[in-house]
Amino acid sequence: MTLEQLRRAGVSNRRTRRLCGPGGPWRRLHPGVVLLRNTAPTRQQLLHAALVRYGPGVVITGADALQAHGVKCPAPDDIQLLVPDHCRVVACEGIRLARTARLPEPVLVDGLPFAPPARATLDLARSEPDPARIHRLLTLPLYWGLCDRQELLTELEEGPQRGTATVRKVLRELDEGPIQAHGLAARVLDLVPLPPPSWDLTICDRRGRRLGEADAWWDEIGLAWQYRCSPGHGGGFSHLALAATGIVLVRCTVRQLRQVPGQVAQELARAFGDASRTPRPKVRAVPLTPTGDAA
Numbered sequence: 001m002t003l004e005q006l007r008r009a010g011v012s013n014r015r016t017r018r019l020c021g022p023g024g025p026w027r028r029l030h031p032g033v034v035l036l037r038n039t040a041p042t043r044q045q046l047l048h049a050a051l052v053r054y055g056p057g058v059v060i061t062g063a064d065a066l067q068a069h070g071v072k073c074p075a076p077d078d079i080q081l082l083v084p085d086h087c088r089v090v091a092c093e094g095i096r097l098a099r100t101a102r103l104p105e106p107v108l109v110d111g112l113p114f115a116p117p118a119r120a121t122l123d124l125a126r127s128e129p130d131p132a133r134i135h136r137l138l139t140l141p142l143y144w145g146l147c148d149r150q151e152l153l154t155e156l157e158e159g160p161q162r163g164t165a166t167v168r169k170v171l172r173e174l175d176e177g178p179i180q181a182h183g184l185a186a187r188v189l190d191l192v193p194l195p196p197p198s199w200d201l202t203i204c205d206r207r208g209r210r211l212g213e214a215d216a217w218w219d220e221i222g223l224a225w226q227y228r229c230s231p232g233h234g235g236g237f238s239h240l241a242l243a244a245t246g247i248v249l250v251r252c253t254v255r256q257l258r259q260v261p262g263q264v265a266q267e268l269a270r271a272f273g274d275a276s277r278t279p280r281p282k283v284r285a286v287p288l289t290p291t292g293d294a295a
Contacts, residue, residue, distance in 0.1 A: 059106045065120035068109040117146035118155040145183020149176040184257035191265035201285040212238030223275040225250045246281035
């Protein structure tokens with residue numbers, strides 16, 4: 001709550017200072033903003049406090065926005081906020097402010113206003129000096145199917161140009177095909193009530209010999225899904241080796257993920273039922289290394 005809200009509720013500034021003092025039951029988060037308990041604030045409470053501090057019209061961007069859109073990425077210590085360029089406000093500790101004439105239409109998640117995925121990604125990437133880190137950041141919204149490469153390019157062209165040379169270079173060289181396939185697959189799984197799988201694994205026999213790859217794998221029942229079927233990934237005769245062990249295998253292409261997701265979802269549901277009724281094959285799954293070999 002703000003000091004003004006507390007005053008309207010009958011709590012004087014003097015009493016608020018005492019309640020926020022050492023050993024008191026409240027805690028001051030920002031100038032004029034009080035948490036009505038004295039425990040360490042959660043990230044959600046910090047986001048609420050930042051919005052209370054800077055008022056309506058601000059938008060949360062960066063890692064917090066990506067997390068709100070479902071992307072698994074660590075949140076930095078600071079909260080990134082977009083504020084209208086006419087606002088003359090001072091950043092508090094733990095807050096990074098960016099004034100902009102291009103305030104995006106916010107996406108409301110749990111009542112909080114977040115920047116769209118492409119904007120949030122680029123706001124985060126612009127402040128990152130490491131090209132490898134920039135590459136990983138730019139792949140996140142593609143990997144989770146939140147936007148495509150063209151949306152990132154458009155947002156980059158329309159935004160500030162200063163300090164974007166490395167971001168532009170990485171984005172130009174980015175191959176979105178394999179990255180976006182996962183986002184399409186994730187949307188297919190939203191259509192069918194299956195437990196979440198493990199992703200990108202190598203399937204080996206009991207002696208550790210490689211049998212083939214699974215883009216998605218349900219370990220408890222031995223169900224494999226290859227959705228990037230090509231000679232370089234899950235192609236050749238590896239599917240025969242997998243099937244020979246008793247693995248129930250679903251194979252499709254990225255085009256099918258994009259054009260007939262409902263049919264792919266139905267096939268996955270049918271295969272899951274088949275795998276649940278058969279003994280689990282005697283195989284083990286190990287993570288892929290960046291080169292595609294078993295770790």
